[in-house]
Amino acid sequence: MQERTNDGPPLTQPSGQIDHLAALYRQMFLIRRVEEESARAYALGKIGGFLHLYIGQEAVGVGAVAALRPDDYVITTYRDHGMALAKGMSARALMAELYGKATGCSKGLGGSMHLFDVEHNMLGGYGIVGGHIPLAAGVAFASKYRSDGRVTLCFFGEGAVSIGGFHEGLSLAALWKLPIVFVCENNEYAMGTPLSRTMSVEDVSMKALGYGIDRDRFFVDDVLEVEKRMAEAVSRARELSLPTLVEVRTYRFRGHSMSDPAKYRTPAELEDHKKRDPLTRARALLEQNGYGAERLAKLEAEVEAEVQDAVKFAEESPEPDPSLLAKTTYDGPFAA
Numbered sequence: 001m002q003e004r005t006n007d008g009p010p011l012t013q014p015s016g017q018i019d020h021l022a023a024l025y026r027q028m029f030l031i032r033r034v035e036e037e038s039a040r041a042y043a044l045g046k047i048g049g050f051l052h053l054y055i056g057q058e059a060v061g062v063g064a065v066a067a068l069r070p071d072d073y074v075i076t077t078y079r080d081h082g083m084a085l086a087k088g089m090s091a092r093a094l095m096a097e098l099y100g101k102a103t104g105c106s107k108g109l110g111g112s113m114h115l116f117d118v119e120h121n122m123l124g125g126y127g128i129v130g131g132h133i134p135l136a137a138g139v140a141f142a143s144k145y146r147s148d149g150r151v152t153l154c155f156f157g158e159g160a161v162s163i164g165g166f167h168e169g170l171s172l173a174a175l176w177k178l179p180i181v182f183v184c185e186n187n188e189y190a191m192g193t194p195l196s197r198t199m200s201v202e203d204v205s206m207k208a209l210g211y212g213i214d215r216d217r218f219f220v221d222d223v224l225e226v227e228k229r230m231a232e233a234v235s236r237a238r239e240l241s242l243p244t245l246v247e248v249r250t251y252r253f254r255g256h257s258m259s260d261p262a263k264y265r266t267p268a269e270l271e272d273h274k275k276r277d278p279l280t281r282a283r284a285l286l287e288q289n290g291y292g293a294e295r296l297a298k299l300e301a302e303v304e305a306e307v308q309d310a311v312k313f314a315e316e317s318p319e320p321d322p323s324l325l326a327k328t329t330y331d332g333p334f335a336a
């Protein structure tokens with residue numbers, strides 16, 4: 001395992017930066033609390049299907065989306081709750097979708113793995129590992145073709161890197177010089193399989209060399225560091241229309257999905273990673289820079305209210321009308 005090379009920024013920040021950090025912390029805290037509540041609802045049988053939590057990885061999505069413009073695109077895997085909230089989806093629309101209710105972002109028909117939000121340019125939530133990477137290249141191709149100045153951010157896990165779609169996507173993005181950033185969230189395990197058992201090299205970002213594109217690689221401890229590093233890749237995409245492969249080293253604190261007891265790792269390993277929780281770090285940074293205990297408590301109380309409101313909204317929302325079944329099954333994708 002590579003030694004950590006970045007320890008994040010110094011614990012003193014200019015004041016404008018502190019308000020910005022507070023906004024990022026708010027987003028990360030919202031994601032964590034929404035997911036903790038969704039796990040609770042899942043255990044009670046109120047949410048069905050799969051549920052893959054992003055807890056532990058929040059700084060990746062929040063930091064990366066902070067480097068984007070609102071009209072830029074995001075496309076990701078089934079581990080998509082954090083990305084959807086960071087991109088601007090409401091907690092209500094997300095929670096209702098997890099509950100399979102008609103008020104959800106996908107009318108309750110997609111569920112956890114298929115969060116989609118046209119208004120915020122959140123292009124989903126995909127269940128097939130690596131399957132969305134060529135789609136992402138297609139989205140970036142459309143932006144280049146239309147000269148709309150938008151950047152596409154494509155997220156995937158390290159388990160996707162040995163899949164054909166990864167190589168097809170990178171190959172075409174490199175050949176056609178597409179405005180895209182490929183972000184590999186290396187959380188060390190693909191379900192229960194460590195990277196060392198599926199890849200001959202430990203450094204995922206090296207895959208960029210074969211396609212002649214730029215690369216970056218860093219540990220995710222600090223959300224501001226993520227934003228800064230991602231901004232460089234986003235600017236390369238926007239200004240020069242060149243793709244980048246960024247490997248962010250992160251860790252998920254929960255199992256692969258709700259049904260995974262995560263027996264492939266030791267409690268000590270997990271505890272060690274929890275000590276570097278980016279949420280704890282962001283909170284400490286805010287406290288040390290005079291953000292104030294009262295403001296922090298207010299921010300967290302607001303998030304708590306937002307989460308409880310989302311749960312209530314999901315609980316009270318109606319189920320999708322059964323008449324949708326025939327339409328969405330037999331009449332094509334736009335019938336609903």
Ligand SMILES: Cc1ncc(C[n+]2csc(CCOP(=O)(O)OP(=O)(O)O)c2C)c(N)n1
Nearest residue numbers: 079127128129157158159160187189190191
């Ligand atoms: C093509 C394909 N093969 C297998 C699966 C089953 N599967 C779902 S998630 C997963 C692990 C993916 O791990 P990784 O890409 O590292 O992402 P992470 O879940 O860690 O975020 C597998 C094998 C699948 N969904 N699609």
